[in-house]
Amino acid sequence: MSSGADNSPPDPADPTGEEAARRADRKSADDAWAATGLLISGVAVWGGAGYLVSEWLHNQVFVMLGLLLGTGTALYGIWFRYGRS
């Protein structure tokens, strides 16, 4: 929390300890939603592509292939971005 009407910006040169931890905390605020968004995108993009192909070739198996491919790729993307420490 910033202190009231104290109008001086915090010292930019020295983000130590608590300040750095707080900033990292802010930066990770979007992680859960971004991961969910990636998963939804995987299902929507490749599941949608699979649906179009299945409509074209009259074979429903492409929907399933697309969904699996999209989910798998999205999970890989989530792992790549957040899972490697």
Next chain:
Amino acid sequence: MSFLLASAEGSEKEGFVSPGPGDFEFPGIFSHDSWFTKPILIVIVATIIVGVLFYLAARRASVVPSKGQFAGESLYGFVRNDIALDAIGHRDGMRFVPYLATLFTFIAILNLSGIVPFVQFPATARISFPLVLALISWVIYLYLGISKHGFVKYFKNMMFPAGVPWPVYILLAPIEFFSTVIVRPLTLTLRLTFNMFAGHLVLLLFVLGGEFLLKDYGGVVGIAAGSISIFGSIVLTFFEGFVQLLQAYVFTLLTALYIGGALADEH
């Protein structure tokens, strides 16, 4: 929708119609079909309040601040230190503080109109208002990213994170594009809208249900359960106030994070 209508009709025997999406539709204020409805009025008033608030805070700014100046500066300082500088960084953060502070205040007032006595409707529960605000954020972060990195490099950074084996790019790049360009503004919109929608619906249910139990159902059971329901609505009103401020903060923080991400050197 039909399910909700059916449940409302089903309970009509007992005389209680549960609140539903219909309670979010308002007739025009001056004539029934006019566009000038209660949510529109709330937005117009909120716009005036934001303008007057910051005008009064900035007018006659002195070293020893007046109460109004103190309130305005506290708000401004909070957005600057805890949102803009933390999420965007010290190099670029300062120039976005005016927009972020206005955005935070505007959304907070629109949300809080849900628990202000006699107003009691969160204008942000109507999806068009959060949608427009999210689209503004969307235009800002896309514009900043493209103007800083150039069109090709910005989308290349977004779609091709460094270090992924190249065959995976074929599958991953469209997903990354979709999630940044299409899903982001949607989640921004839906999170705010449905937090306000659900909160208002719960409050309506507690108040209307309590009223029905006390007045129409009656008896020992009705009065006991109705009292609990009305008391619960008071507790929930405070909880709603907390949620409304939190959602204004979340919307502003995420906008700041998206701006920071667009200006970052590498993803």
